[in-house]
Amino acid sequence: MPELPEVETVCRGIELKRPALGAIEAVVVHRRDLRTLIPRDFESQLKGQKIFRVRRRAKYIIFDTDDYSVLSHLGMSGSWRFANGSERLKHDHCHIIFSNGEHLVFHDPRRFGLIDLCALGQDEGTKWFKHLGVEPLDSHFSVSHMLKLAQKRTTPIKTFLMDQKNVVGVGNIYASEALFLAKINPLCPAGKLSSTSWSDLIKSVKSTLRQAIRHGGTTLRDYRNSDGEVGAYQRELHVYGREGAACRSCKAKIRCVSLSGRATYWCKGCQK
DNA sequence: ACATTGACCTGGGAGC
């Protein structure tokens, strides 16, 4: 479910409450077998640690503690939420219990999510981060960089944009939305984009993601922030999920095609 | 190296 704006929203929500949490009193793992196993010594390593920062890299949430960086990916259906008591819902797989009584709970029906641990600040060297591309809200996401990466690539630009080795954080919703805003056909081979098109696309990706963050992300079904609230960006979507509806710009019918097995929404009138 | 496909897992909605 969650793309960059949703993950960013969760990070900010947790960071807001972080100063009041105190130290980790206990960690309870109910189910270890997520996308990979939660490390067997996860509970003992984190006990007594204090989280001093919550940050994001790509679609990963990172909790920096005294000695460790906890890496968490939400997969398609994962969430972290604050809970008061030790309530345990179906698919709650891990509770982190703080000295102020708050519980931070990882919930993930499909178990595509991930919780892992590395030494503090060593995240960039892990297998999860090693092959990640540039951050889309960073200055390194530039025309020259993307032109070079896309050189001779025949894969559709929409697929290229979603490949985390190129640029991170853009998933199925925001890829369609950014391409619509940039007026670029999602099927266009990545290597065929001119520098003008790349310039438009980079601006569109940045503004789409920033807007979505401002709206607290997109909730199509499951997504909730750490306080259990839904996002609001679903009301702003131009093409995603709107097959057959009239384009907000040219009134043509929004189309849906499958690219690399993912539903891809676009407007034939606007995106040449 | 690159492009494409299926697998991972569960739940919800559509159709019968």
Add this chain to the structure above:
DNA sequence: TGCTCCCAGGTCAATG
């Protein structure tokens, strides 16, 4: 009500 089928915001391994 219940069954089957298809779909879902992500990533990775396997295949040409």
